[in-house]
Amino acid sequence: MANTMLRRPDVQTVPISFTLNGKLQELDVEPHELLLDVIRERLGLTGVKRSCDVQVCGACTLLVDGRPVSACTTLAFEVRERSVLTIEGLADDGKLHPLQEAFIEHGGFQCGFCTPGMILASKALLDENPDPTEDELKHFMHGNICRCTGYKKIIESIMAAAQKMSSTAR
Template identity: 60%
Template structure:
């Protein structure tokens, strides 16, 4: 039996009716169209599905949506404000902290949760915190460098992004979403 649910996602209120066993990941992607949050492992170990719920980093692939009723949820789509990238998004581009982009939303949300809790973590604290997010493309050095650039205030506020696709990828915008093939 479906249940009515109110989700506060990226500052907007959403009313949905869902089965009580629906995971937050699937509600975000399928009901709200927020596909920036990725499904990687489905068992909460890769971090690709990381979102922030009431200030706490959670694996949305393990979190029942019904448990998020009336809670504040932050996803990658909500980080850029007024056309300006969040400093972490900017740093991941500026310092090359991503390649394919699958894990990037989870990496950025994990880093944001850390910086919300501790604005000046040490490099070791960043490494430990980010160890819950897996990346199959990089050696993690560029991810660490990107986060530390934000911690150390080394992002350039005048940095311009030449590639539209890169900026779209880091924000999970529609321009970067794959198109299904039709026969």
């Protein structure tokens, strides 16, 4: 139904096609529609969270062409011809990503609200820097906020995933 939503004829729409978790999506969006609302409300993927709504907390982090962006402050039309990854698309055919496994093994979350953003941001980090120092990790991740005060475990989880991923790659 999402694609056939009724709209006033005088309302401008932008036809966009993009890849969402590896699958082609084609839909019409209005210029003011936010990526967060399109992904959550129209496409039904609720892993991405609305929280601060001002690009400070990182709960709405998505990867666009592999780089982290705040879906809460991204106009949906901006992802046309691009590739979007949400937490729902991270596992490979049911097998969890090493970052997901590491967050479970090392207790990298409590309530879980920040976790999709944490894991996607750290994926972007490890994709560009597979062996980060703890300082590099903190610098990259400082814009992702956890209110359960779980940073120590989160850092441990990401470092463990980095080690695992680089030893597998070798």
